[in-house]
Amino acid sequence: MTAASTPSSSVAYEARSLQCIRDDRILFEDLSFSINPGQALVLEGRNGSGKTSLLRILCGIRLPESGELLWEGADIFKLGPEFHEHIAYLGHKDGSKLDLTPLENLRIARGLGKAQEGIDLEDALDQVGLYGFEDIPTRNLSAGQQRRLAIARLLITDARLWILDEPFTSLDRKGIEHMERLFEGHLNRGGMAAMTTHHRIGFKEDIQLVRINLSER
Amino acid sequence: MSTLSLTSAFSLLLKRDLVLAYRRRAELVNPMLFFVLVTAMFPLGIGNDAKLIEAVGPGVIWVAALLAALLSLDSMFRSDYDDGSLEQFMLSAHPVSILVLAKILAHWLVTGLPLFIVAPLLAVLLNIPASAIPTLMLTLILGTPVLSLIGSVGVALTVGLRRGGVILSLLVLPLFVPVLIFATDAVKTAIVGIPTTAQLSILSAMLVGSLVLAPMATAASLRISLS
Numbered sequence: 001m002t003a004a005s006t007p008s009s010s011v012a013y014e015a016r017s018l019q020c021i022r023d024d025r026i027l028f029e030d031l032s033f034s035i036n037p038g039q040a041l042v043l044e045g046r047n048g049s050g051k052t053s054l055l056r057i058l059c060g061i062r063l064p065e066s067g068e069l070l071w072e073g074a075d076i077f078k079l080g081p082e083f084h085e086h087i088a089y090l091g092h093k094d095g096s097k098l099d100l101t102p103l104e105n106l107r108i109a110r111g112l113g114k115a116q117e118g119i120d121l122e123d124a125l126d127q128v129g130l131y132g133f134e135d136i137p138t139r140n141l142s143a144g145q146q147r148r149l150a151i152a153r154l155l156i157t158d159a160r161l162w163i164l165d166e167p168f169t170s171l172d173r174k175g176i177e178h179m180e181r182l183f184e185g186h187l188n189r190g191g192m193a194a195m196t197t198h199h200r201i202g203f204k205e206d207i208q209l210v211r212i213n214l215s216e217r
Numbered sequence: 218m219s220t221l222s223l224t225s226a227f228s229l230l231l232k233r234d235l236v237l238a239y240r241r242r243a244e245l246v247n248p249m250l251f252f253v254l255v256t257a258m259f260p261l262g263i264g265n266d267a268k269l270i271e272a273v274g275p276g277v278i279w280v281a282a283l284l285a286a287l288l289s290l291d292s293m294f295r296s297d298y299d300d301g302s303l304e305q306f307m308l309s310a311h312p313v314s315i316l317v318l319a320k321i322l323a324h325w326l327v328t329g330l331p332l333f334i335v336a337p338l339l340a341v342l343l344n345i346p347a348s349a350i351p352t353l354m355l356t357l358i359l360g361t362p363v364l365s366l367i368g369s370v371g372v373a374l375t376v377g378l379r380r381g382g383v384i385l386s387l388l389v390l391p392l393f394v395p396v397l398i399f400a401t402d403a404v405k406t407a408i409v410g411i412p413t414t415a416q417l418s419i420l421s422a423m424l425v426g427s428l429v430l431a432p433m434a435t436a437a438s439l440r441i442s443l444s
Contacts, residue, residue, distance in 0.1 A: 059304075060308070061304060089308050093301025097300065
């Protein structure tokens with residue numbers, strides 16, 4: 001533990017001996033891994049094995065019972081908002097307001113991050129196949145389209161680490177392939193991802209995947 | 218640059234909540250309707266004893282305002298919690314307490330300000346002399362924001378619970394009591410014609426204190442509720 005606490009800035013995001021307890025059950029312990037630019041961490045495991053909990057810990061929404069999380073060598077809980085500007089999180093829930101239009105939702109998402117005036121919101125909607133839907137209340141979109149809107153939120157930040165909890169839920173097969181291309185594009189630009197999915201990921205061969213199976217530990 | 222984007226995030230969020238409130242305005246009328254109905258029913262219940270109505274008037278208006286505020290509190294973070302927006306706030310690149318302050322301000326503009334606006338009418342209904350109405354308005358403009366600010370801490374703590382309503386009342390009502398005491402006392406003193414500077418100063422102090430402390434406490438409570 002003492003030897004492990006020396007900062008190592010060569011690694012972008014590092015988790016050291018994480019432990020997570022929920023309802024008096026140990027979901028995982030002594031879990032260590034690192035994510036580097038261009039890599040995607042893929043979490044596997046059966047239902048209730050702690051995939052979502054781990055992703056929430058990686059975001060900093062949930063505290064691990066023990067262990068450290070280091071972003072470029074610095075503790076993420078000390079960095080706070082400075083860490084948050086580097087990540088984008090897509091959870092179980094989309095985080096969009098149903099009474100607002102897709103465009104209004106994206107405008108707020110952009111405002112919550114650091115101001116990036118250069119990014120065109122309509123372009124982001126176009127990339128996820130929501131062109132022409134920007135002025136319709138989000139409530140009237142289908143579940144798959146609402147998921148696409150949530151993915152568009154990733155595109156308008158310049159976050160380096162995308163944390164994705166079941167990003168392909170309710171997407172059709174073509175939609176899944178399309179989103180995989182978007183994720184690949186992010187990784188090829190030196191981005192990182194941490195994700196769970198029950199879908200077999202069809203990334204191209206050159207993408208480095210770090211697989212962790214939480215049920216087999 | 219960074220303060221500029223912070224103020225724009227603040228105004229963006231304020232505008233967002235006001236637009237959302239406008240699109241679901243049917244729900245918003247509820248607290249206001251409650252406030253008007255309770256205070257309007259009171260004289261009918263008491264009968265035509267003008268002296269008695271005048272004596273209980275300030276208390277009735279303030280108790281009704283307090284309960285109306287309590288009714289509307291739960292909506293402050295509920296829908297954001299349910300649809301995942303709250304998680305996105307927590308992961309914002311801006312301090313959460315500032316974002317929370319924008320939400321509290323929006324909540325007050327939508328639920329507290331209408332009470333302030335209809336209060337003079339209800340004061341007439343309750344036989345409160347015209348000379349005391351400015352004081353009543355002052356206590357409302359100073360006091361109702363305190364209710365929203367203190368209430369936000371309680372809501373943030375209970376938003377993760379499925380049935381947080383009862384706990385919220387138990388948690389928040391005792392903290393509302395000082396506002397109630399000083400506000401009604403100010404109005405009663407004004408009716409008699411004695412200066413009310415002392416009570417109003419204490420209400421202002423409560424407002425400033427809760428304005429500084431409540432957003433931070435709310436941000437911390439939200440963090441607990443989400444983890």
